[in-house]
Amino acid sequence: MAIIIGLSGGIASGKTTVANLFNQHFNIDIVDADIVAREVVALGSEGLKQIVAHFGEEILLEDRTLNRSKLREVIFSEPNEKQWLNDLLHPMIRDKINSDLSKVTSPYALLVAPLLVENQMQGMADRVLIVDVPTEVQIERTMSRDNVSREQVIAILKSQASREQRLAVANDVIENHTKNHELLPQITDLHQKYVALSTIDRSE
Known part of the structure; x- marks a missing residue:
């Protein structure tokens, strides 16, 4: 590797x-953690499904993608919700980063x-x-x-x-x-x- x-x-x-x-x-080759963080909550992702199950359909935009500004509002006002989200997404982000890094050819x-x-x-x-x-x-x-x-x-x-x-x-x-x-x-x-x-x- x-x-x-x-x-x-x-x-x-x-x-x-x-x-x-x-x-x-x-x-x-570049692996960008910000891009990965968007990918793990993209349309159809497991991350997005779990976020919707937790916060409800109102966390989505009309096109069924994540309403990031709404999510930011929720987690800024509720520290427990921020912790829940971090616990969900950080392992997903790390796994995806490791997967992407394993495919590097440079x-x-x-x-x-x-x-x-x-x-x-x-x-x-x-x-x-x-x-x-x-x-x-x-x-x-x-x-x-x-x-x-x-x-x-x-x-x-x-x-x-x-x-x-x-x-x-x-x-x-x-x-x-x-x-x-x-x-x-x-x-x-x-x-x-x-x-x-x-x-x-x-x-x-």
């Missing part, structure tokens, strides 16, 4: 940009997980790569990108792991506080390192 690099970072750190550069330039794979630290998913990876930016850069980027207030961004940052907590679990760090063209040399160096590590891993 390929070695797994857990890729994470705070809001507006550039995780998606970094993952896409690994894929575009080096054809590295020398190593990126497990992109925005909440890698918060959900203690670093154990699913052989190494952790953190995309790091100063907090002020995160605030400015998010305000500009999402057209939200500074206060809203600060509230989001407080709900996430801190910069220090992420860096504490990092094996590797990409600095992304400047222009994107400065990312590729860092990514190229890491790619070469990861290919070398995967070669050692396979020979053992």
